[in-house]
Every structure is written in structure tokens, then in C-alpha cells.
Amino acid sequence: GNSVTQMEGPVTLSEEAFLTINCTYTATGYPSLFWYVQYPGEGLQLLLKATKADDKGSNKGFEATYRKETTSFHLEKGSVQVSDSAVYFCALANSNTGNQFYFGTGTSLTVIP
């Protein structure tokens, strides 16, 4: 079946630190992969996506590379800011299973000045 496993949180970093949030997936075929961000009191917003192997998604200084060989889609940012404090969700969509969306459990990030 399809599933997403995400790094447990919460994660606390100092401003300008390097961020990695791990995400691995299980799927048949060739899923599309996504990272969503949820700021306090808001809905989920798409942060970046990749639709095929070796694609790199990037946005707002965040990036993630679709690695089929390791079934991973780790989120990275070189220098986090206080405004990056949010919950991050890794997600998968697979046309093999009726286009349903599968989310990870979310990773809470707090960036301190």
C-alpha cells in the first residue's frame, strides 16, 4: 500500500541553523511527493512538490529531492528563520490508488532567535 513516514518532532533550532526533516514513503508505481506547511491557526499550504524521480522541488529557500532508490523526500533549508516556525507535512499522491492523498504525521518546528 501507500504510506508516508516522517521524522518525529518537535524540532527546535536556533535562527540560521540548518534544517533537515526526514520523509520516507512506500508506494507502488510512481507517486508524486509534496511538502505542506501549516502555520498556527491556518490551513495547510503547499510548500513544494516533485512529480518524478530525481526532481528537486524548491520554494522559499526550502528544497527536497525525490529519491526513488531510497524512497525518500527529505526537506532541507540552509538557514532557518523565526518565521519558519510551523508544522511540516510530507505527503504522497498516487494515481495507482485513485488519486488519494497520504499524509505523514507532521513535524513541528520551532525556530528561536
Add this chain to the structure above:
Amino acid sequence: DAGVIQSPRHEVTEMGQEVTLRCKPISGHNSLFWYRQTMMRGLELLIYFNNNVPIDDSGMPEDRFSAKMPNASFSTLKIQPSEPRDSAVYFCASRTGVTEAFFGQGTRLTVV
């Protein structure tokens, strides 16, 4: 485009009352999802529709929950009777094909 529109944004109701949450998906999207988010259980998929037809409702907690999509531009999630453990934020999302899902702002439900 106005995005996915949910109403109400906040709902406070007494235990035993009927609650109806509403969602207007983005025009042209053919898939619609209802999620529930709580601190304890995280983000849970309740049900999703494809072309207005329910495809997977295995996440609906029990018979007190029901969802409908009478047309491509409107969906409801109903809880009858409501219980305190139903308190959560309920999100609606829509998408087309294999693109990303777009989420509404959510409805924060409190059952007292």
C-alpha cells in the same frame, strides 16, 4: 480564484446537537477530501469524493458522521448527534488529477 471555502470558521455547539460543516471546492477540481485534525491523532482523512462520488469513507469514525456532495461545487459534513470528542479542526481540500491538494482554512468545532 478564491480557493477552497469552508464555513463556518468556528462552531460551538452543545453535545447532542446536529452540526453541519460546508465546503466549496475550487472550480474545476474533481476530487474533494474531508480531514480532521486533533493534537492527539494528527491529520486524519475522513472521506474523499471523486467526481461527486464517495470513493473511500473508511475514515469516517462512526455512523454519527455523514458526508454528501450533491454537485461539483458543494459538499457537507454532518455530525448528528455531536459529542465532545468530535471537537477538532475539520479541513476540506480539493484537487484535480494528480496535482497538489488545496486546503481550506478549516472549521474549528467545539462541542461542549
